[in-house]
Amino acid sequence: MARDNKPxxxxxxxxxxxxxxxxxxxxxxxxVVVLAAFGFYYYTHRVVAPKPVVTDAPPPxxxxxxxxxxxxxxxxxxxxxxxxxxxxxxxxxxSDLVRTGNGxxxxxxxxxxxxxxxxxxxxxxxxETTEDPSTKRRRVAWHISSGEVNFQTVKKNVxxxxxxxxxxxxxxxxxxxxxxxxxxxxSGDSEMRVWQGSSRVETKAGDKFDLGANEAVxxxxxxxxxxxxxxxTVPVLLSPPHQTEITYVDPARxxxxxxxxxxxxxxQYHVMLDYSAYFNRPQVDSVLxxxxxxxxxxxxxxxxxxxxxxxxxxxxxAYSESWRFAVNRPPGGAAASRQPPLVIDAFxxxxxxxxxxxRTESGATxxxxxQRADVQADGSFNEFVTLEIKPGTxxxxxxxxxxxxGINEVRRSVVLGF
Numbered sequence: 001m002a003r004d005n006k007p008x009x010x011x012x013x014x015x016x017x018x019x020x021x022x023x024x025x026x027x028x029x030x031x032v033v034v035l036a037a038f039g040f041y042y043y044t045h046r047v048v049a050p051k052p053v054v055t056d057a058p059p060p061x062x063x064x065x066x067x068x069x070x071x072x073x074x075x076x077x078x079x080x081x082x083x084x085x086x087x088x089x090x091x092x093x094x095s096d097l098v099r100t101g102n103g104x105x106x107x108x109x110x111x112x113x114x115x116x117x118x119x120x121x122x123x124x125x126x127x128e129t130t131e132d133p134s135t136k137r138r139r140v141a142w143h144i145s146s147g148e149v150n151f152q153t154v155k156k157n158v159x160x161x162x163x164x165x166x167x168x169x170x171x172x173x174x175x176x177x178x179x180x181x182x183x184x185x186x187s188g189d190s191e192m193r194v195w196q197g198s199s200r201v202e203t204k205a206g207d208k209f210d211l212g213a214n215e216a217v218x219x220x221x222x223x224x225x226x227x228x229x230x231x232x233t234v235p236v237l238l239s240p241p242h243q244t245e246i247t248y249v250d251p252a253r254x255x256x257x258x259x260x261x262x263x264x265x266x267x268q269y270h271v272m273l274d275y276s277a278y279f280n281r282p283q284v285d286s287v288l289x290x291x292x293x294x295x296x297x298x299x300x301x302x303x304x305x306x307x308x309x310x311x312x313x314x315x316x317x318a319y320s321e322s323w324r325f326a327v328n329r330p331p332g333g334a335a336a337s338r339q340p341p342l343v344i345d346a347f348x349x350x351x352x353x354x355x356x357x358x359r360t361e362s363g364a365t366x367x368x369x370x371q372r373a374d375v376q377a378d379g380s381f382n383e384f385v386t387l388e389i390k391p392g393t394x395x396x397x398x399x400x401x402x403x404x405x406g407i408n409e410v411r412r413s414v415v416l417g418f
Contacts, residue, residue: 062131064092064110064140070280071104071120096126100147105280110140113154114163120280122147127166137161150181153197165192165199169223172211173200179318180211188221193231195318201225216315232309232317235269236261238377239363240403242323247330247404252297254405256327257365258305259292259375260320266309270316273305277322292372302326340364340402342410349414354385360400360408367399387416 066073066088073086078095086106092098098118100106106118110129118124127141138157141164142149153163156176163174165182167190174180178197184190192201193216202208204223211217214231239259240246248254258271271293273284283303284295287310303326308319346357356368359380366373366381373383387394393413400408 062111062129062138064108064126064129066090066092067107067109067115068278069106070276070278072101073104073106073118074099074101092126092129094126094128094130097123098126099123103281105278107278112138112140112157112161112163114140115152116142117150117278119148119150122149124149128164135160139164141166143167144182144184146184146186148181148183150179152179153177167219169204169219169221171202175199190219192217192219193318195231195234214317229313229315231315232263232266232311234318235263235266235307235309235320237305237307237320237323239365239375240323240325241363241377242325244325244363244403245328246325247328249330249405251300251327251329254296254298254327255401256295256298256325257292257401258295258307259365260307262291263309263317265311266317267312268310270308270310270319271305272307272319273303275301275303277304277324279304279306279322298327300327300329338402338404339406339408340400342366342398342400342408344398344410344412347412347414349387349416352387352389352416354387354396354414355382356385356396356398357382358398361402363403365401367397367401369397387414389416391416 066086069086069088074083075086075090075092076083076097078093083099086098092108098106098108100118100120100122102120104120108116108118110116123145125143125145127143128139131138136158138161143166145168151165151174153174153176165172165174167182167184168188170190170192172192175198178194178199180192180194180197180199182190182192192199192211194211194213196213199211201211201217203219203225205225207225209217209228211228214233216229216231218226218229237260239257246256258273260269268287268289269291270287271284272279272282273295274280274282284293286293302324304322304324306319306322309317340361341359343359344356345359346355348355356373360366360375362377362379364375364379366375366383368383368385371383371385373381375381393415396412396414398410398412
């Protein structure tokens, strides 16, 4: 057998071998860490860097909601068969029905700012409330089956936006910043009125025309329109002034006089007075020839009043702005009412015509021998009175009645000379 002649390794050789091996391992491990770090950086920042998150803008809320409710108002939502009581949290959408009962009103605000006031005993349908996502054009529309609706449009957000109103016989497109009213009678006749702005109207029979400010048209149940009607202008209220506080010792026995300026071409006036600014349960709802009306026995409380002019053809114009006054009792039931001032600046007689000029407080009323004088906003008046033709001395009675019910009376004697 051959013998192994290799010399045995020394301890120093073994130590050198192990030293070199550990250094190599440490270097390799470091290289691996560096390569791993570089790979992670490259992967996260170059290869699969996270893309920014893009969120779409929320779609616009294209609905309508109740702005105010008075009395019994019902809603039947599309796809349902039950009428439910309306509340302020309801959202109105296309094809929803809204019905107001006797003495009830509803004010509906569309998403574009259009406001629709539904009068008592009316039925309307929400026909459209949309916005085109690409063009931003808005369209709101409603249909009046019966009753009366007043409306006010706003400025368009973009050209091409539209507000449409329809009845069984009429379809109208209202311009921006337009106020008007639509009435549908039990007979099926419709009336379209524009108080400000403009509206394009088309009837079921094919008639087409434009309505401007203070213009109206009536359309029969067959869709045939009358000629355009020019409406009377809006009356100017005089007394009681807006936000007036009136104190009566005994309101039940007191008289409040409502006065407004005459309107050219008007033959009558429609006067309404109510606790509510919506005039759904009026205390006074009268048509009269005079430019004033006495209201007796008002309880203590706040009241709103307004007036519309009516021409000889029966066409009614827009109502005036609503003024408010309050009726109070004196603190502690005080008995005395302050007398209004009554100053006579001129008292002249020519033939049997008496001219009286004077001053009183703002809002007071003046009568001369029972004839009501026209008192200006500052309390001044200049009235002509026809006296009875008879010999001897006559007594002329001037009476000022203040807003608080106080009365100041002046008597003057005159002798007619011929």
